[in-house]
Amino acid sequence: xxxxxxPESDSSTPTASLNAGLFRRLAAMLYDSLLVAALLMxxxxxxxxxSSLVASDxxxxxxxxxxxxxxxxxxxxxxxVGFFTLFWVRSSRTLGMQVWHLHxxxxxxxxxxxxxxxxxxxxxxxxxxxVGLGYLWILFDRDQCAWHDRLSGTRVRWIPKQKKKK
Numbered sequence: 001x002x003x004x005x006x007p008e009s010d011s012s013t014p015t016a017s018l019n020a021g022l023f024r025r026l027a028a029m030l031y032d033s034l035l036v037a038a039l040l041m042x043x044x045x046x047x048x049x050x051s052s053l054v055a056s057d058x059x060x061x062x063x064x065x066x067x068x069x070x071x072x073x074x075x076x077x078x079x080x081v082g083f084f085t086l087f088w089v090r091s092s093r094t095l096g097m098q099v100w101h102l103h104x105x106x107x108x109x110x111x112x113x114x115x116x117x118x119x120x121x122x123x124x125x126x127x128x129x130x131v132g133l134g135y136l137w138i139l140f141d142r143d144q145c146a147w148h149d150r151l152s153g154t155r156v157r158w159i160p161k162q163k164k165k166k
Contacts, residue, residue, distance in 0.1 A: 019144040020156040022135065024100045031096030036083055043079050047072055085117040101159050116152045123148025 044062055051063065063069045087094040092103040092111055104120075106112050112120070127134020127147045134147035141150075149155050 018158045018160070020102050020158040021144055022138045024102060024158055025135070025138070025146075025156060028094065028096035028100040028102055031099055032083075032094045035095055036080055039079050039083060040076055043076060047075065081118065081121060084121050085114060088112055088117045088120070089114055097156075101161055102156050103159065104154055104156050107153050107155065112152070112154050116154055120148050120152035120154055123151035126151075 048062060051061075063072045084094065087097075088104050089112060092105060097103060104112055106116065123134070124146075127137075138144050138146050143155065145155055
């Protein structure tokens with residue numbers, strides 16, 4: 001374990017941060033997945049409303065095949081990529097990460113780039129697609145990094161909530 005993981009080494013610093021563990025990350029992911037699901041439902045509703053305006057016979061189902069189906073899938077993909085990229089690049093955290101006091105940074109402690117965010121998101125899909133092994137890797141990695149952390153050159157840090165002084 002590196003010294004940055006040790007709570008004792010940074011406990012006197014008000015902005016001490018530690019590498020985030022698996023439980024906190026999964027909890028933040030659950031929170032974010034609910035938000036993304038809501039955005040995808042809103043996106044689907046907007047596609048349905050738009051297609052009902054275009055169709056002469058009333059309400060049109062969501063396109064599932066052909067060019068319209070591919071465009072719909074791409075639209076949903078843009079929503080997901082946009083959600084994570086915007087939050088990670090602009091504020092270093094998603095709403096779920098904010099609730100769990102997590103933030104993402106590059107290996108030097110600075111903000112991540114758009115390219116790193118996209119690599120991270122694609123790597124996270126790979127980590128999940130391998131029966132979650134990329135996430136379980138956090139338990140064995142000396143820096144508590146998942147596969148997508150290593151792939152994108154990023155890390156997730158936990159900033160403990162500061163106690164209010166009386």
